[in-house]
Amino acid sequence: MPLSARLPALDELETAHLAAERGSVGAAARELGISQQAASARIRAVERRLGLVLFTRSPRGVVVTARAVPVMEWIGDLLRAGEHLAEGVASVTGCGRATVATSMTIAEYLLPAWIMALRLRHPGVEVAVSTGNTDAVVAAVLADEVQLGFVEGPASPVGVTALPFAQDELVLVVPPGHPWAGRDDVTPEELRATRLVLREPGSGTRGTLEAALPGLAPPLVELGTTAAVKAAALAGCRATVLSRLAVRNELDEGRLVAVPVRGLDLTRSLQMIRRPDRPVRGAAADLLEVALQPRPAAAG
Incomplete structure (x- = not known):
């Protein structure tokens, strides 16, 4: 008997697996964009084809039955294989979609060039981007949103x-x-004691500075974007610490002056992150290949 006659349809398996993950048929239906009635019908079709009750139902939602626990794991394996197939075909045909979350500095100063280079290679590829500070990007990756x-x-x-x-x-x-604009350098102690214009807690810029220079004075102001920090520093004639990528134009034009900090290392690593159980495939792998190419813009 062919496999297609022995197993439920892929959309039915996907619905059942999503209901198990979310603990709710209604939540699975909303995520799939179908009615709860349609989702329930798909789950009943899986149970009929497999001859197995998948869920214990209650007003609080659904719980996978003991006998169905390993079955759900196998369904997950099948769905991941299907996703691998879909992503591989999309990559081969030059189509597909990559979902990415990036910190603000990378989103503003590196990602646009990556996307343009990717589109030149694969015109059909789409890239969906969300931005936030480092903590928000890590949360999106761990939640499997990107x-x-x-x-x-x-x-x-x-x-x-x-x-x-x-x-x-x-x-x-x-x-x-x-006053620091004409100085050869400032000391770490001077910087530590000065109230700066800074990015918000949770940003990679703020985290790097605080790790290199513990005990900073309270910020004069905290802002959520690099552009806002630059504008505030310029408007108030205040000091700030930002990525060299972010202030390159202002330094070239003389609107900002870089002041060395004696003996302080403020280099940091730019990193790609992913969930350990989610290999990078398809359009996402194509984007990563572009990002990993050495570029002068990615250097300090």
Whole structure:
């Protein structure tokens, strides 16, 4: 008997597996964009074909029965194999979709060039991007909301597989009218005692600075984007610490001045992160290949 006659349809298996993961038929239905009645019908079709009751139902949701626990694991294996097939075909045909979360610095100063290079190779590829600070990107990766994350920081985030691909440098910058603008350098103690304009806690920039220089004075102001930090520093003639990538134009144009910090190492690693159980395939693998190519823009 052919396999197709012995197993439920793929959409039916997907619905049952999603209901098991979410603990709710209604939640599975909403995620799949179908009615709860249609989702229940798919699950009943799986149970009929397999001759097995999959769930114990209650007002609080559904729980996988003891006999169905290994079956759900096997269904998961089948669905992952199907996803591998779909991603592989998309890669071969030059189509497909990559879902990515990136920290703000990478999103603003590196990702656009990666996407353009990817589209030149594979015009049919789509890239869906969400941005946030490093903590938010790690959370999105761990929740399986995206295939890849790109972050920066002094150490690899916990719980994910990380691949460093470049080095970046943080730099202390001030507007030309600031008292430090004419200095050869400042000491770590001076920087530690100064109230700076900074990114918010949870950002890779803030984390790197705090790891290199513990005991910083409370920030003068905290802002959620690199552009806002630069604008505030310029408007108030204040000092800030940002990626050299982010201030390259302002330094070239003389609107900001870089001030060395004596003996302080502010280099950090740019890293790709993924869930340990989610290999990178398809369009996401194509994007990663582009990102891993050495580029002058990715260096400190």
